[in-house]
Amino acid sequence: MADSSELMGLLSRREAEIVTLALLGTPNTQISIELQISPRTVEAHKQAAYKKLGIHSVNGLLRLFKEPEVLETHPSPESLALTQLEARIRKLELKVAKLTRQLLQSNNVEP
Structure with a gap:
């Protein structure tokens, strides 16, 4: 086995x-x-x-x-939860960057 x-x-x-x-x-x-x-x-x-x-x-x-x-x-459940939390943080960072770009573009401002 x-x-x-x-x-x-x-x-x-x-x-x-x-x-x-x-x-x-x-x-x-x-x-x-x-x-x-x-x-x-x-x-x-x-x-x-x-x-x-x-x-x-x-x-x-x-x-x-x-x-x-x-x-x-x-992985322990705690390390899995931490990995998931890190992934959520990364998603939020990407979303903030995208929204910032959109805001700057709508105001005709170069980043």
Whole structure:
């Protein structure tokens, strides 16, 4: 049987994030809030991960990843939340820059 890091390597970044949170017992609704995606998207990523891993449920995940190392080698919920916050900040910075350009253009001012 492959080790946890090899198994996680089969998954996309998002699938690995969701699988890690699921292994920590996080419900889909909470995962969707933390990752700012819909619960249906969480379920779709879980199903894609299950297919890649050859399992059918969270119980299959728990059996597959019974070694504790999986939780040490992948992001914690706190680091995932921080990553999401950083992404939101970057989006806001881009939006502010765009609005500033639009304002300057509407006033016929060169940046």
